[in-house]
Every structure is written in C-alpha cells, then in structure tokens.
Amino acid sequence: MIRNISISTFINLIFTIAVIAIVITFGLFINLDMQKHKITQQNRYEIIGENFLTIINKNPSNTELQQLFKQFNVKNVKNRDKKVKILNDAEELAIKKTSLGTYRIYYYASDYYLYAQRFGYNLMLKDLNSNKYNFAIIIAILLLSLLTIFFLYFILKRKLKPLKELNYEITKFSKGDLNINIKPRSNDEIGEIAKNFQNAITLICKQTESKNLFMRNMMHELKTPITKAMFIAETLEDEKSKLMLQKAFKRMDDIIKELATVEKITSKTSVIYKENTSFFKIYQKTLEIMMIEPSNISSKIKDFNFEVDINLFSVALKNLIDNGIKFSKDKKVKILAERKRIDVISKGSKLKHHLDYYSEPFSQEEKRADGFGLGLYIVKTIVYMHGYKLKYSHKEGENYFSIILE
Known part of the structure; x- marks a missing residue:
C-alpha cells in the first residue's frame, strides 16, 4: 500500500x-x-x-x-x-x-x-x-516542538516543489505537448534531473522538426514524378505493361498518402475538428475515397449521429475496410454499425499476434507483401484521438475489427 x-x-x-x-x-x-x-x-x-x-x-x-x-x-x-x-x-x-x-x-x-x-x-x-x-513552560515547549516540526515540513515541501512542477511538465510532454520549458531552480539532484530532461526535450524537438521537414520534402519530391509517370503509363499501348506500371505507381501514391496521414496525425500541431454528423455520411465519404465496387461490401447500418472529424474518421474506416478486403479469403467485408460500435468483418484466419503488434507502424504478417504496415496504426491513432477504442476478435472463421464508441 x-x-x-x-x-x-x-x-x-x-x-x-x-x-x-x-x-x-x-x-x-x-x-x-x-x-x-x-x-x-x-x-x-x-x-x-x-x-x-x-x-x-x-x-x-x-x-x-x-x-x-x-x-x-x-x-x-x-x-x-x-x-x-x-x-x-x-x-x-x-x-x-x-x-x-x-x-x-x-x-x-x-x-x-x-x-x-x-x-x-x-x-x-x-x-x-x-x-x-507551571503550565506556561510546558505549553511553550510544546509549541516550540510543533513549530520546529512545521518548519521542517515547510522546508521539505518547498524542497520537493520543483519535483511536483517537473512531474506536471513531464505529464504535459507525455500527452504530446513539446512546447515546455523547464528551468532548474537548484543544483541538487532534482535540478540535475530537470536540466537533463530539458536537454532531452530540446533534442527530441530538433529531431521531430528534422523528421517532419524530411517527410514533407520527400513526399513533395516524390509526388511530382509519380504523377508524371502515371500520366506517361496511360500512353503505353501494351495493356499488360500499362496495368503493371499503373498498379506500381498507384501503390507508391498510396504509400505517400499513408505517410502524409501519419505525419498529420502525429504532428504536435495536429488538431481534430469535430462536428455533429451521421454515420451514413461518414460511410458514403469512405466509399468515395476508396473508389471500389460496392459489391465487395455488404452493410447493416442503424444510422446515428455523433461528433467526429469527418475527414480523419473516414480515413480510419477506409483503412479498416481496405485491410478487410485485401486480406480476406473472398475479398469481401461486412459493415455492422450502431450507436455503440462499428464492426468491420471479413473471412480469414485468426491473427497470430495481439492487435497491438499490428497497430504499430510498419508492422505486417510475415507473408504479406502487399502493404506498408501503416493501416492499423493510422486507424488506432485516429480512433484514440476521438476518445474511442479499437478492438479485435475472431469468431467462426471471421475477423472482427471493432471501433467501440461508448
């Protein structure tokens, strides 16, 4: 205790x-x-x-x-x-x-x-x-003893005050706030910890800024040649080569979009814009950005309203559906939606690892060559940003990826 x-x-x-x-x-x-x-x-x-x-x-x-x-x-x-x-x-x-x-x-x-x-x-x-x-002497000694105790208590609490402030700043840092500045107030152990932690924050900020700059420049530099290459591929007469190139360039374009999404949701300036909307509107927007045949998807939706960032939540739902179709045995998924939860269901074997393994960036099953390992990471991050939960279960030969809205 x-x-x-x-x-x-x-x-x-x-x-x-x-x-x-x-x-x-x-x-x-x-x-x-x-x-x-x-x-x-x-x-x-x-x-x-x-x-x-x-x-x-x-x-x-x-x-x-x-x-x-x-x-x-x-x-x-x-x-x-x-x-x-x-x-x-x-x-x-x-x-x-x-x-x-x-x-x-x-x-x-x-x-x-x-x-x-x-x-x-x-x-x-x-x-x-x-x-x-003579009670006066006894009371005087008692008061002196209590004053000594309270003086020591005050000194100790004052000595530990920087530790409390440091803990507050560390908590802010753990929640993604990098705009903190810790000033050591003393040269003791607490002061040394504060100084070293501030140095670590400064280094992390510099590395994060460098990473973000690299990501933005890389995506910008790749986007232009890929667009040109896709345009050139359209002019090829050999249909087989044309389809192969289009598929390769499309995959590269998807990877850049995924990286852009990751950069956006993990940026320290990332902000979600919640608005009241219906799930059906989210579902329709998801189908639009997926650009696939609706025949691959069956749905049972009890429409409801909730407050979400429409663009980000559509991306999360799109990634779940995309993964379900890509890795299912029949290339089909079912969508079940109600006020408390959203289920994306597909036929397939049970995952070998815990969901946390697949929701880490760049995680894949050993035999999956198609994919960059960012899909579930993006889904989990967006879901958690909204205060919801992502869960996985396997029932009767089907995989259930569920967004719990409660």
Whole structure:
C-alpha cells in the first residue's frame, strides 16, 4: 500500500503521525509531572505540619516561631476574619491526624494554606513558595516542538516543489505537448534531473522538426514524378505493361498518402475538428475515397449521429475496410454499425499476434507483401484521438475489427 501512495502524501502522513505523537507524549508527560508535583507538595506539607505540631507541643517562643516561618518560607495568617473565610470557602486538599495534632491543607485564591491544630491551639500558615504547577513552560515547549516540526515540513515541501512542477511538465510532454520549458531552480539532484530532461526535450524537438521537414520534402519530391509517370503509363499501348506500371505507381501514391496521414496525425500541431454528423455520411465519404465496387461490401447500418472529424474518421474506416478486403479469403467485408460500435468483418484466419503488434507502424504478417504496415496504426491513432477504442476478435472463421464508441 505504501508503494502506491505519492511522495507528497507520504510526507504528509509522516508529519501528521509526528505531530500526533508529540501531542500525546506531552499529554502523558504533563499527567505524570502533575502527579509528581502533587506528591512533592504533599511531602513538603507533611514535613511542615509535623515540624509545627512538634514545636507547638514545646510551647515555642515568638523568636523560635519566626525562625521556623523563615526556614519553611511560610507566613502566619493572624487575621481572624481571613482565617474564617479560608476555612469556609477554600478547597480542602488533604487532612492528616497524628499523635501530636491535626493539620489540613487548603487551596484558596491561587495560594496554599496549612492549618495546624493541637488542643485548642491553632495556627494558619500561608505558603510563600511559588508552588503552582507551571503550565506556561510546558505549553511553550510544546509549541516550540510543533513549530520546529512545521518548519521542517515547510522546508521539505518547498524542497520537493520543483519535483511536483517537473512531474506536471513531464505529464504535459507525455500527452504530446513539446512546447515546455523547464528551468532548474537548484543544483541538487532534482535540478540535475530537470536540466537533463530539458536537454532531452530540446533534442527530441530538433529531431521531430528534422523528421517532419524530411517527410514533407520527400513526399513533395516524390509526388511530382509519380504523377508524371502515371500520366506517361496511360500512353503505353501494351495493356499488360500499362496495368503493371499503373498498379506500381498507384501503390507508391498510396504509400505517400499513408505517410502524409501519419505525419498529420502525429504532428504536435495536429488538431481534430469535430462536428455533429451521421454515420451514413461518414460511410458514403469512405466509399468515395476508396473508389471500389460496392459489391465487395455488404452493410447493416442503424444510422446515428455523433461528433467526429469527418475527414480523419473516414480515413480510419477506409483503412479498416481496405485491410478487410485485401486480406480476406473472398475479398469481401461486412459493415455492422450502431450507436455503440462499428464492426468491420471479413473471412480469414485468426491473427497470430495481439492487435497491438499490428497497430504499430510498419508492422505486417510475415507473408504479406502487399502493404506498408501503416493501416492499423493510422486507424488506432485516429480512433484514440476521438476518445474511442479499437478492438479485435475472431469468431467462426471471421475477423472482427471493432471501433467501440461508448
């Protein structure tokens, strides 16, 4: 489970656990320290009480009492009304009876008082020590600890921020956006990764630009002589040679068109222009650009409307039909179309490899000499550009190439 969470989430989790642990630790510490403080106070008052009861038993002089007051840092409360108010209103914390007498401990108005009694003789003492439990220091230490944790958290998150930005740019790059510019913000490992990735992007852009320029120039240079050659072939009197040349030049022209389509759909400037249209209109346009006899195609179409790039989708459907006719046993295909899917069906053996193998550029079966291996690559690319799926299945001696529209 930990392997599947992001670094940011993992850091948040670790620091959350650390903060909770600190709060719990301080809570336990305060509880234990308060108990210790209470025991210390009780022991102190027991000592004071025992000493004063012992002195009272010996009928001490005023000087001896003053020395004892000073020794234990207490003050004698002489005001009778105040004594009565303390006895009536104060919180009684403890009471202890000994053979020498009785003493009580009171808490009143943020001060501690010791009340000693022996055979009608009483003495009320106010503790002058600052014996209150000091929460301020504990809270200050807790806040300092939490501030340290949050400071470290902020520093770490800030340190990893360039990594998050780098991931965002890489995601954009993976979707085909080459117009990104990554500026390293530091000289650490993340900065080095950003720098190297930017260098790789620059190199890829240059190679892509060079490839596109080469493709455009090649297609332009080939198109003119092929057109001239086809025109010259028309003038030949030998029908056999004429047909052979026309077929060869037609194939070369088809290859250039396929390469042009590949260049168009894989270009970083490629844009699809979707418009609402009917499938029947797509089907009619496909037949027009194929220029074949409709007798090779049977169809069962439940017409529907959807949003597609008419030109590109017609090319995709044309390539599926063309492949079906070219490699089927009877040179025929069936078209089934409805709102959820479009099936191109032809008779033939099951493909030897997975569909992904044939939808890679320049992929062919070993024995297929007719074809340049771009047909299914073009189909898959166009289909995926529209957000649809291309699937293959084989049933009862027939190959099904399906465009899933859901």
